Amino acid sequence: AQSVSQHNHHVILSEAASLELGCNYSYGGTVNLFWYVQYPGQHLQLLLKYFSGDPLVKGIKGFEAEFIKSKFSFNLRKPSVQWSDTAEYFCAVNARNAGNMLTFGGGTRLMVKP
Amino acid sequence: SQTIHQWPATLVQPVGSPLSLECTVEGTSNPNLYWYRQAAGRGLQLLFYSIGIGQISSEVPQNLSASRPQDRQFILSSKKLLLSDSGFYLCAWSSWGGMNTEAFFGQGTRLTVV
Numbered sequence: 001a002q003s004v005s006q007h008n009h010h011v012i013l014s015e016a017a018s019l020e021l022g023c024n025y026s027y028g029g030t031v032n033l034f035w036y037v038q039y040p041g042q043h044l045q046l047l048l049k050y051f052s053g054d055p056l057v058k059g060i061k062g063f064e065a066e067f068i069k070s071k072f073s074f075n076l077r078k079p080s081v082q083w084s085d086t087a088e089y090f091c092a093v094n095a096r097n098a099g100n101m102l103t104f105g106g107g108t109r110l111m112v113k114p
Numbered sequence: 115s116q117t118i119h120q121w122p123a124t125l126v127q128p129v130g131s132p133l134s135l136e137c138t139v140e141g142t143s144n145p146n147l148y149w150y151r152q153a154a155g156r157g158l159q160l161l162f163y164s165i166g167i168g169q170i171s172s173e174v175p176q177n178l179s180a181s182r183p184q185d186r187q188f189i190l191s192s193k194k195l196l197l198s199d200s201g202f203y204l205c206a207w208s209s210w211g212g213m214n215t216e217a218f219f220g221q222g223t224r225l226t227v228v
Contacts, residue, residue, distance in 0.1 A: 006157070034216055044158075044204065044219040090157060092217075101148070102206075102217050106157035 002027035004093050006105035013081050014113050021076040021108050023065075023091030033074040034092040034102070035065055044090070050074065061085070083114045116141035120205045120220030127227055133178075133192040135223050137205030140186065145207040147188040148217065149180055152202040161203075164188060200227045 007022045025031065035047040048059025055067040065076045074091060091105040120137045127133060139145050149161040160173045162180035170180050177196050181189045188205060205220040 036219075043221045044206075046216050046218075049216055092158075101146075101160065101163050102208075103160065104150075104158040 002031070002093050002095055002103045004091055004103050004105035006089075006091055006108050008108045009106065010109045010111070012111045012113065015083055016080045017112075019076070019078040019081045019085070019110070021089055021091075021110070023074045023076065023105055025072050025074070025091075025093045025103075027072075027093065027095055029095055031093050031095055033065070033067055034094075035059065035063070035074070035076050036090045036092060036104075037087050038090070039087045047076070047089070081110075081112050083112045086110060086112045116207075116218065118205060118207055118218055118220045120223060122223060123221060124224045125226070127195050127225065129197055129227055130194045133190070133195050133199070133225070135190040135203055135205075135225075137188045137190075137220055138186055139188075139207045142186070142207070142209065144185060145209060147182060147186075148206040148208075149188065149190050150204040150206060152204060152222070158204065162190070195227045197227050200225055 002025060004025045033050040036044050037047045038044045047063055048057050048065055050057045050067045058064045063078050065074055067074050087110060089108045089110060092102045094102050117140045147164045150158045151161055152158050162170055162172055164170050164182045167182050167185055177199060178190060178192050203223045203225060206217040208217040209215040
């Protein structure tokens with residue numbers, strides 16, 4: 001079975017700081033990779049996804065993530081965070097033969113100070 | 115367009131009482147359906163998933179059960195709630211059969227068992 005690890009549980013940054021949230025997964029086969037975001041009081045929504053092709057994927061609101069297959073990683077980045085990026089971020093994986101069942105990491109709570 | 119409805123939004127139930135949370139999807143047919151629980155600091159845990167009517171797979175042994183009486187309806191139940199059942203429950207759907215699809219989430223139900 002696959003598993004997902006997010007090593008940073010809480011991150012506090014000032015506005016304009018750069019962000020990188022780590023995500024590692026364990027699964028030997030082909031995977032699809034996702035980052036979801038949950039803003040305070042809102043439902044979970046997709047930030048970006050990787051299925052195939054260019055390992056550097058760009059999502060909404062200036063976020064990007066890079067799939068490094070050799071490291072089993074899919075880290076999320078943003079060059080300059082804003083106060084409105086305060087949210088909880090979840091990395092998720094599904095194995096291609098697992099019926100689109102998502103396995104989530106534990107989440108990272110990001111707080112951006114104005 | 116597809117939409118997912120989940121209710122109620124909040125629920126306070128006494129220990130030992132029954133539970134029924136309902137989720138319905140509109141605008142698609144034969145979706146994969148999921149129930150997740152989000153506990154503080156523990157990310158999202160997959161509880162149940164279903165690839166069709168009457169087909170339920172349980173990921174975690176627990177005090178809960180799920181049913182899919184109709185194609186686009188997914189119900190989470192318990193006969194007797196425990197304090198440890200408190201949490202935030204999320205319903206989600208994804209397209210059946212396609213390998214490269216993401217999951218879409220409902221607004222969630224905040225359950226407090228007292």
